[in-house]
Amino acid sequence: MDDQTRTELEAAVFRRLVEHLRGRTDVQNIDMMNLAGFCRNCLSNWYKDAANEKGLDLEKADAREIVYGMPYDDWKSKYQTEATAEQKASFEKNKPQH
Template structure:
């Protein structure tokens, strides 16, 4: 597979992942972190890192909106629940540096 095709396929897979996460608002970021080691915020940070590496201006707010499909604060107020003590303990144990 050539590099251009691989990049196009990776971009399509990323867009599908982002679309899926936008639909699954019931899945909390802390659950993603505890199960998979990354969350929507990680994806938005990786997007910003990629933009920075290319010299493309993309703010943290813009990268989060690209992943969440709306301003982050709007998403938080609409969909983010309060983490349970068990979720917080699992997060602390598995991702103490995150």
């Protein structure tokens, strides 16, 4: 497989992942962090980092809007719930180091 095709496939997979996450508003970021070690915020941070490495000035809020499909504060007010004590304890125990 050539590099251009690989890049196009990776981009398509990323877009599909983002669309999937936008549709699964029932899945909280803390649950993703506890189970997989990353969440929507991580994806947006990685997106911002990649843009910055290419010399593009992408703000954190703009990267989050790309991933969430809306401003982050709007998503939080519509979909984010208060983390339970169990979720918080699990997060503290398994906190990713990235």
